[in-house]
Amino acid sequence: ADAVMEAMFEAMLMQSAEPADGDVDRAAVAFGYLSARVAEMLEDKRVNPGDGLADSLLDAARAGEITESEAIATILVFYAVGHMAIGYLIASGIELFARRPEVFTAFRNDESARAAIINEMVRMDPPQLSFLRFPTEDVEIGGVLIEAGSPIRFMIGAANRDPEVFDDPDVFDHTRPPAASRNLSFGLGPHSCAGQIISRAEATTVFAVLAERYERIELAEEPTVAHNDFARRYRKLPFV
Numbered sequence: 001a002d003a004v005m006e007a008m009f010e011a012m013l014m015q016s017a018e019p020a021d022g023d024v025d026r027a028a029v030a031f032g033y034l035s036a037r038v039a040e041m042l043e044d045k046r047v048n049p050g051d052g053l054a055d056s057l058l059d060a061a062r063a064g065e066i067t068e069s070e071a072i073a074t075i076l077v078f079y080a081v082g083h084m085a086i087g088y089l090i091a092s093g094i095e096l097f098a099r100r101p102e103v104f105t106a107f108r109n110d111e112s113a114r115a116a117i118i119n120e121m122v123r124m125d126p127p128q129l130s131f132l133r134f135p136t137e138d139v140e141i142g143g144v145l146i147e148a149g150s151p152i153r154f155m156i157g158a159a160n161r162d163p164e165v166f167d168d169p170d171v172f173d174h175t176r177p178p179a180a181s182r183n184l185s186f187g188l189g190p191h192s193c194a195g196q197i198i199s200r201a202e203a204t205t206v207f208a209v210l211a212e213r214y215e216r217i218e219l220a221e222e223p224t225v226a227h228n229d230f231a232r233r234y235r236k237l238p239f240v
Contacts, residue, residue, distance in 0.1 A: 003033075008030070008034065013026065014028075015132060017130075053075075057071040057074055086127075086199040086202050089121060091234040093207060094217060094239060095223055097210075098218055098219045113174060114204055116176075116178075119183070120174040120176070124161075129232065130230055131156065134149055135152065186199070219240075224237075
């Protein structure tokens with residue numbers, strides 16, 4: 001598991017707007033490792049089929065509904081990316097609970113507030129700060145013409161704190177009405193993250209266990225993080 005997590009972060013480095021020296025080469029090695037892992041598991045899946053997501057995707061490829069490459073790429077995304085966002089969300093949530101004990105108390109004492117607390121965590125501290133897209137046709141946004149094929153970097157972290165959308169955007173407030181707390185951390189509409197329901201459920205489960213066992217969380221020392229303009233992770237998060 002640790003090797004997969006490390007490889008995923010290494011692979012994501014190439015999506016930075018300004019990759020550091022060696023990042024692209026390291027990303028290529030990491031992506032090769034992840035692809036090989038997925039190929040090995042799929043070979044086993046073909047020999048020992050079941051009724052899971054991978055089986056459905058492989059069946060769709062055999063039926064011609066999607067290509068074999070699309071099936072493998074989709075499985076690779078779920079396998080490799082699935083841990084990244086939730087791992088960061090859980091870690092950042094623990095740090096928040098340590099720095100804002102009243103939020104941890106609210107999570108412990110009010111189960112009805114738990115989803116809103118996690119949603120506000122996701123808004124204020126998104127695991128992924130930006131993403132890159134290329135429009136397939138000319139488009140005008142805010143009076144600016146963006147030509148087809150031009151790279152566009154969408155800044156999720158900035159959008160989640162847009163003062164035209166959120167009141168007091170830099171304040172953690174899980175009591176925001178649902179309509180006023182929608183954010184782009186997991187995408188929106190047809191581009192929503194397919195795994196966000198699982199991620200939110202995983203975070204809720206981990207935090208619920210902490211809430212059942214502890215009354216407070218304290219940092220043992222300052223966390224060590226590794227961020228660029230795209231990906232985020234904790235290298236060390238000592239807490240008690």
